[in-house]
Amino acid sequence: MIRRFLLVSSALAIGGVLAACSDSGKTPAAGGAGAAGAQQQAAAVGVITLKKGDFPITTILPGRAEAFQTADIRPQVSGIIREITFREGGEVKKGDVLYQIEDAPYLAAVAQARATIAKAEASVPSAQSNFDRYQRLVGSGATQIEFETAKTNLLQAQAEVESAKAALAAAEIDLNHTKIIAPFDGIIDQTAYNVGNVVAANQTTALTTVRQIDPAYILLTESSTNLLRLRSAIAAGEIKGTGGNDAFRLILENGKEYGEKGTLDMSKSVVSETTGTFTIRVRFPNPDRIILPGMYVRATLELGSESGFALPQLATSRNANGELSAQFVSADGKVENRTFENASPSNNAWLVTEGIKDGDQLIVSGLQSITAGMPVKPTEMKINDKGIVVPVAPPAAGGDAQQPAAK
Known part of the structure; x- marks a missing residue:
């Protein structure tokens, strides 16, 4: 009995020592974890x-790029396209020949008009001589009716000369129109007709399109709620772009800022009944042709400071x-x-x-x-x-x- 008591007492004593050692080991660990947690909370x-x-x-306004000028090229005379002289998508200068229409019929018309002039001019001297003769004899052998007839014949001969000259001018205009030229500097689109195709004067379908994109227009839209504020700022001169100064900066579709600044060109005074917006047109220099018609952009407008x-x-x-x-x-x-x-x-x-x-x-x-x-x-x-x-x-x-x- 005594032996069993001693064994139990020894077991309890050993267990107490182990528990004490375990507690003493855990206390510093817990303290270290708390310090580490405090350090982690101070975020950098x-x-x-x-x-x-x-x-x-x-203010940032959404907008879309448009060409400064756009021209649909159509023929003014009928005929067969003999030559196309431009490169599709390339640059053209004002006065460059774009299309050459077969001009042989128009050359013949010019020659015929010149011959008609020569024929009309040949009859003028005879009519003039007859008029002068009856003018001298009127009242002394020639009747007034004969004099008036001679005068009428002279005027008709002179009118025929003028008519022939007008016909020659029209024929020369038609001949010049066989050369279809660029109306301004710009970029030309692809052609809708090829060599050998027949075209008609003033047809509805354009041969091609020329666009001037330097400078370029940006059409900006803004809600009607800001109409009064923006118009007041423009009228008061708070927009620094009025009067030639730059006030508009452009953000392109790729998110980058455009290097040139724009100036106010036009502001509509009518709000759209369908969208409730009004339009501001801004002109941007575009020497490198970075802005292309149809691009969606965002413009930043400075209203003051x-x-x-x-x-x-x-x-x-x-x-x-x-x-x-x-x-x-x-x-x-x-x-x-x-x-x-x-x-x-x-x-x-x-x-x-x-x-x-x-x-x-x-x-x-x-x-x-x-x-x-x-x-x-x-x-x-x-x-x-x-x-x-x-x-x-x-x-x-x-x-x-x-x-x-x-x-």
Whole structure:
């Protein structure tokens, strides 16, 4: 009995020692895990330090490119196409011959008209002589009727000469129209007719089309809700593009900004009854022919400037109420979410005038891994010309570090 008690006591004693050792081993591990968790909560984020300044107020309008001039080429005389002198899709200059229509019948018509003139002119001297003779004899051997008849014959002979000259001019015009020329400099489309095809004067089907695309027109559309504001800005001269200055910048279909700036050319004063929009036409230089008719583009229009803080669009979002929202670093190093009721577009940013002060740090990267109230470790960043967030270059310390060595 005593032996059994001793065995049980020994087992309990050993179990207590093992439990104590296990507890002592777990306590430091738990403490280490808590410290590691605290370090993981301080997420690394990129920030930019905001400073109040004057920024442009802009609006972005959708639009479509159109040619500056477009001409459908049609024949003005009938005949067979003898020659096509242009390269389809190539450039043509004003006055270049595009099509040559068979001109033999028109050359014959010109020759015939010249012969008719010669015949008409040959009868004029005889009529003139007869008129002069009766003019001298009127009242002394010649009757008034004979004089009037001679006068009429002279006038008819002269009229026949003028008529023949007019017929010659018409024949020469038709002959010139056998050469179909380019009306202006531009790009020519493919031809709808080939050599040997018969064409008719003023036919409905065009032979080809010539488009002038330098400069190019951009037709922008805007909703009627902004009509009064835009027209007032134009009338007040707040749009810097009026009067020859550049105010429009263009974003192409590939998302890149076009290198040239545009000027306001025309603004319609009538709102479409079907779409509720109005049209603004802008002219852009297009020397490299980057803008092609039919392209869909977006134009940025500067309406003026305002003092405030520019929040890059890549660092903002909209909440369920449609309010602009952004994440900031608070004074105690935690994530602070702010919303703004009023924000105006300013190029690739939102211009905010309230709720921000100089020196506030806006979080621009690492937004996916943070939530409001989370501790963060900010790193100063900047947004380059391409809209990419990159670290701010650290100050050049190499020179300072080498100065002691030089001494």
